[in-house]
Structures are given as structure tokens and as C-alpha cells.
Amino acid sequence: MAIKGTLKKSRLENLLAVLNKSHRVIGPKAEDGAVVMAEIGYKDIPSGVRDLQWPGGCRLLPGKDSQVFSFSPGPDSFKRFLHPPVSELFAFKRNGAKIDFLPAPKISERPMAFFAVRPCDLSALKLYDKIFLGGPVADQAYESLRRGSLVVALNCLYPGNNCFCLSMGTGPEARDGFDIQMTELEDSFLLEDGSAKGAEILEQLPLGQAGADEISAKRQRIESCKAAFKKSIAAQELPGMIYANLDHPHWEDIARRDLECGNCTQVCPTCFCNTSYDYAALGGIAAGGAVSGKRLRKWDSCFSRSFARVHSGNFRFSRKARYRHWMAHKLAYTQAQFGLPGCVGCGRCITWCPAGIDITAELEALRHV
């Protein structure tokens, strides 16, 4: 049976404590002018911090005291933890013709609980599960980090300036893919379970009765969030709008502004590209010729010239071709390949692009010659 209940704001700490019994809690924390994600305790939650985001900019401001979650997502997402920026896949020792493989050290025995995951990221997580687990062979590194993890979703009550999930159909309300969902109300949180594990956790909390008032307050808040969006994408026109405009002159205009720095791809919760290579340094070579090293996997980006390099160069030979490929991957190819949106409308690529290149505005510009 579905569980619903209210948790007083002053008792939010209890929820973290229950999660922490069995899990490392990964959630938001303010650091150097941005909200990042880290292993947190209750006191780390940047309660009442507001963030102002714009294309290529972000600033933290003091918010209202009564509000806990008054900030939008920062550059990080679950991606940093389930598909770490650098991971060791295995270590090797080669001595003559003999090679031994050693499994990578485990990051932790304790699974992770992702706390305050926004609806857009739930959609991105669903895509990640499909990419990393859904093929004929599951990705072991991802599988071992994802196993036993918990997801506590947080419904959005305000869109960030760069958010456009509403138009992508991925937010601002959590629909599935969580164990618990939270909605911030006046002086409590409405908590609802989304799985048996979630229900078990809710049973351990001092919940108040959630009645018709709380349910309608939740509805009202989400509806007023929907009315506040500043950005949108004409998703119903995808992928056609991309395919019909592959030679549009606007790509050249983007290429003049684009730094090819890769920030957009690194912050995007659906970008998964990586490179793996064998790392060996001097310390790993023994005088007798034995070599030990590691196979490392690192985030990479289609904006790197080395990324699509084949025997005689990068087959996406211009900056224009690289940006176009990225946008088409987000807005067209992923949907075709996985049946899920490749862009979840989180707006991170807009905020964290030093050039303020805005995927929604660039797409819109393709309409005009």
C-alpha cells in the first residue's frame, strides 16, 4: 500500500539519519559559489540558499529562511558518482609473456542514497540505466555502484532560469524512477514512497498524516512552478528540425562563439562518453622489465579533437561539425537509439558554458535563415 506522510522541516535530519544507516548519502552542498554534490550530512544542505543562473553565469544568494530547497541543480549530478570522472577498471602486471589482471579496488562497501534528485535527473538516470545496464553485457563498474542505491527525489517548485524540463516532458514533477519523493510545503515535506525500499524507510520516520490539504498544496505548488518556466524547446518538432537543418548557416555562427572546451558535456547528466587507456608511469617499470599499470576510464567529450580521431585525423573536422553532432546527439539520436530523451532540460549546459551558448536559443535560431 502506498505510504504518504508529512515530515516537519525540523525533522528532515531524521530522514538523513535513516538513510545513513545503510547508505552513503549523496546530496547538495554549497562550495565556492556553486551548489555541488558530495557525500553529505544534514548540516551540509545549503538550506535557504538561492542560486541565480543565466547563460554562462551562476551566483549564490541568500534566500528565504523558511525555504530549504530554494536552489536549482549545480554542475554535478548522480553522474559523478555512478560514472566517476576517473575510474580504475582493473590493474595489470606483465612479466614477459605472463599477464595478471587485478580487480579495481572497491570505492566503498556502502551503497549510495541520492538525496534531493530533481525530476530531470530521474529521467537522465533512467537513460543511464538503459545505456550501462540495458545492453547484452552490463557495464560492471556502473553496475557495482548502482546496485543497492536509493533515490530520494525532490519535486521542483521553482524552475531555475535555464531549466526547460517542462517542454521536454521530464519535469518538474517526479513520476517514476525513485524510492521516495519529497515535496517541500510550508513547514513540512510531503513524502511519498515509490518502491518497497522507500516504503520501508518512510515507516521508520515520525510522519504526520497527509490529507487532502497537503495533496492539494503539492498540486498547487507544482502547477505554479510550471507557469514560471522561462525556457522551452519545441520538442514536438524533434528530431525533424535538426535533420532538416544540417546545412543551416547558424551552425557557423555557433562555431564562432564555441570554445570547444567541453564543459557542456561534462556537466550534462546524459553525456556518458569516456575514453579508456592503459596508464603506466616510471614507478611501474621494474629493472627486470616487469610492468605494472592500470586501465583507466576518464570522462571524455565529443568536443575533444582526440575523441573521434581515427588513423588520419578527427572525422568531425570542424568546430561546427562537433557542436552540431553534440546537439543532434542530445536532441535527435538518443531518442532514436534508446527511446528516451537525450536532453532532459536541466539547463546545466547553458549555465556552465563559459560562452553562454544556449541549446534552446540555438535550436530556435535554426528556424530563421
Place this chain on the structure above:
Amino acid sequence: MAKPRIGIFKFTSCDGCQLSIFNLEEEFLQIAGLTEIAYFQEGQDAPDGNGFQAWAAHFDLAVVEGSISTERQSKELLDIRENSSRLITIGACATAGGVQALRNWADVSEFKASEYPAPDAVEALAESTPISAHVHVDYELWGCPINSAEFSEVLASFLLGKTPGVPGYSLCMECKRKGIPCVLVAGQAPCLGPVTRAGCGVLCPSLNRACYGCFGPKDGANIMALMRIFQGFGYTENQCRMMLDKMNTYKFREMEEKG
């Protein structure tokens, strides 16, 4: 099997990159064990003074620090290249001309006259140029100074006959991996990270400082686009010029021209 013969050479430079090799400490001793270090003046108690002659022998690998700043150096470099199977450059001077290449856009005779009592005694070409402007270079390591760990990986790769994993992409890539809140986006600081090559380990942004480009331009840097952003922050064109005119100016300017 004979150990590979290595020579470590220096032209116009501050020796900082060679010191970065010493900074490898334990791993430095490893170099001595795995190779025959046949020429390395920085590593000697007292220079033996016979410089040029000493390297007139075959090297499996020449490691070159410093830019070409005099006529004599350009001849010595040809000699080293002719005698080496592989040649790699280390640091901003050898790879990008160094801070001394600032004179390429000024009048060197004027400097000489204003700084030295006997300007004619100063042996200096009008331009300071990277090694690649003179001979074929097999691998370039950037940085002012280089990152010791990258050097260790490149040397290990040479010994193992594999491609090093040293990237040519932006510092931003490394910065994001480390999870550092962007000083440009969150602080409007003039960070050169988007046009600078990764490799330093994100020293400056880790300390909440803007990157000043000591690892040189990344592959395909769009420098003018970044300068337009800085101008939007209020920096003048001249201030932008000065941000780029440092130890890698030769390569930044070359990249600017390419667009």
C-alpha cells in the same frame, strides 16, 4: 638488451623543467636504472665544459628544454636531431618559444641597447622560436614548468613503445572532473582554462584562481571567442593581449591566426 641512451639538453630556458624531472625523486632514480643517461649537464656536480662534443654520439631519446634564441643553438639543435632516434620537447620554452618569444613582436636591438653596456656582445636572434620551428619533434610536453607526472608517463611510454595518455583538450575537462566550481561562470574571473591544454592538475582553479595559460593553447583553441567574453566582463583589448602574452605567446598567437 642495452639500455636506451638518453640525452637531456637545454637551450634558452630557466631549467625549471629539468628540475621537474628531479622532482620525480624515487622515480627519477628509476630513470637512472632503466636508461643510460648519457648527457645531462643539470644533473652533474660541475659542468664538464665540453658541451657540444659530448653529445656527438647516438641517442635513443633526446629530451630538449629551452627555445632557440641564438645562431649557435640552432646549429647545436640540428646536430642533436641528427644524432637522435626520438626527440621530445619539455616545457613552454622548447614547445612554444617561452616568455623570451615576447621579443618576436618587439625590437630586440632596442632591448639590447637599453639593458646592456655592450649591446654588440649580446648574441641573440631577433626571434625566440620553439624547437618544432627548426626540426621534427616526436612529442611535445607543455607547461611552465612541465608536470612531473606527465613526464614520467611519457618516458614510461617511450620505454614501453606505447602512446602516452597525455591529452590535448582543455583544462576545463580536468577542472570539471575534479568537481571544481568554475571561477569563470561562478566568479566572472578571466580564466584561460577553455583555451588552455589540460595537464597541470588544475592548480589555479583549485585555489579559486583563474588559469593563466601556462600549459599553452589546447588543440583547436578558439582564443578570440574567449577574449570577446572577457571584454564583456570589462577587460580592454590590451588587457586581453597581456593575458595571452606570457610564456606561450608564440603558440597562442599562431592559434589566434588560425581562428
